[in-house]
Amino acid sequence: MTRIDKKNLSRRSAPSNHEHMAEDNIESIATALVVGGGIGGMATAISLTERGVRTELIDLDPEWRVYGAGITITGPTLRAYRRLGLLEPIKKAGAITNKTRLFRFDGTHLHDLEEPVIEEGLPATGGIMRPVLHRIMQERVRELGISVRLGLTVTALENDDSGVAVTFSDGSNGHYDLVVGADSVASSVRAIAFPHMGPPQPTGQGCWRISIAKPPGLDAGEFYLGHENPCGITACGPDTVYMWMLTPHEEREAFMTEEELFSTLKELLRDFGGNAGWVRDNMTRDNWINYRPLAAALQPRPWSNGRIVLVGDAAHATTPHLASGAGMAVESAIVLAEELTKAKDVASGLAAYEERRYDRCRDVIESSIGIGRLQLDHRPPQEHAALLEGALSRLNDPF
Structure with a gap:
């Protein structure tokens, strides 16, 4: 040995x-x-x-x-990366914003999440492409x-x-x-x-993700609630976003083909307005689409x-x-x-x-x-928003 x-x-x-x-x-x-x-x-x-x-x-x-597609980086996550010394390259390569907007699935604006800056000079939230x-991080490892x-x-x-x-x-x-x-x-x-x-253990849901060009006018992260399949959009750079959607998971005998992924996600978005609807209307088979059970x-x-x-x-x-x-x-x-x-x-x-x-x-x-x-229980979006805001607030506490 x-x-x-x-x-x-x-x-x-x-x-x-x-x-x-x-x-x-x-x-x-x-x-x-x-x-x-x-x-x-x-x-x-x-x-x-x-x-x-x-x-x-x-x-x-x-x-x-x-x-993978993009990744949302909340304020607490940015704080952790700042402790690693990687905040500036993440800010440079990704997208930074100061709020997340909540919508009804049809595009009706509900309200904006309170996302306070938790440290001086630290952005409230953002996103970046996972690769x-x-x-x-690989560059820092080599350095x-x-x-x-x-x-x-x-x-x-x-x-x-x-x-x-x-x-x-x-x-x-x-x-x-x-x-x-x-x-x-x-x-x-x-x-x-x-x-x-x-x-x-499986949670009963699956997550869809698509990488696509940034919808015109999008200036913050977005959540779409009140539908059996909630979704959201995160900016990951000047011209790029990823959209996620959560659906009840159904076991399948085989993986979906690229064509099945495209057509199924497009159909799942049929009821959505706002920028989620824009994604549905502008997505093509060249966009990266992925589905996995949670x-x-x-x-x-x-x-x-x-x-x-x-x-x-x-x-x-x-x-x-x-x-x-x-x-x-x-x-x-x-x-x-x-x-x-x-x-x-x-x-x-x-x-x-x-x-x-x-x-x-x-x-x-x-x-x-x-x-x-x-x-999964189709509870009102207000219940979803309350649990989400409470958990995000606790995440702001020091770790």
Whole structure:
């Protein structure tokens, strides 16, 4: 087994021209393996490396790609990215606004959500294309000199007196002071090391997404309520938006073809006015359209096993109702690094991380599922708006 000699490791810090720099090093660990190169994994690798930990990042995709349309970035999510030092490139590449407007599905304006600025100089909300966000984070990973290995996952993990012995899918071995599972809702790390946990559970809804040109006059995020299939629009750049729609999920024997995706979404939008109607009337078969069923899970505690710990969707997978999946992952990555920095040993740091994150993640997941139930039960849009505003207000609290 290959072991890494901690005495010979050099401590690293963020470049001096970076807008955020971690103040202290983590003294209890020198090496870490982060499994999963998505938002949570990259945020964890960045946070640990900035605090002096020699971090390796692995991802199963040999091309390290990401698929998807846009992503809504709420004020709390922007705050988390600011802590990572990535706010400015996100603002430059995405779209920033100060409000979200609520409409009845026919285009009748209901009211605007209160979205206060939660920190000086921090935008209230915004959006960005998911592949663009990943490229911004990947650039930061490379800038920090983090070791990245692709086409790789873990097949065995074993805690010992000094860390975690790791067997990789290519047959190689390693040894690390800490292993972080950030490998999505279908986490291999969770399956190997956390037998008390299980896969996320279906919520009964599915989510449609389409990337399309920006409707003329759109100047804020938009929600369309009061229909059995609520939808919304988020600007992701000067000329680009993505629209989402939530529908009751129906099991199918096969994936829908591109033609089926197009024709079905167009039909689902038949009753909508406003910019949602504009999307229906202007969508073409060249637009990227996707559908997936929704599932969520707040994994039972503990979230750590020895020196193995979970972050992001591996521990707290949510639905898109509060646009907070990415934000929760980034927050968890930051909190993990902060608590390890403050703690006298790894065990107490992991316990403090879990204690600090559990209730906040539970609130996001329970509120998101609750909004989905209101939609499935065809409750009035005012009930939907009240639950949404309450949850978003709580998200503004410090994490």
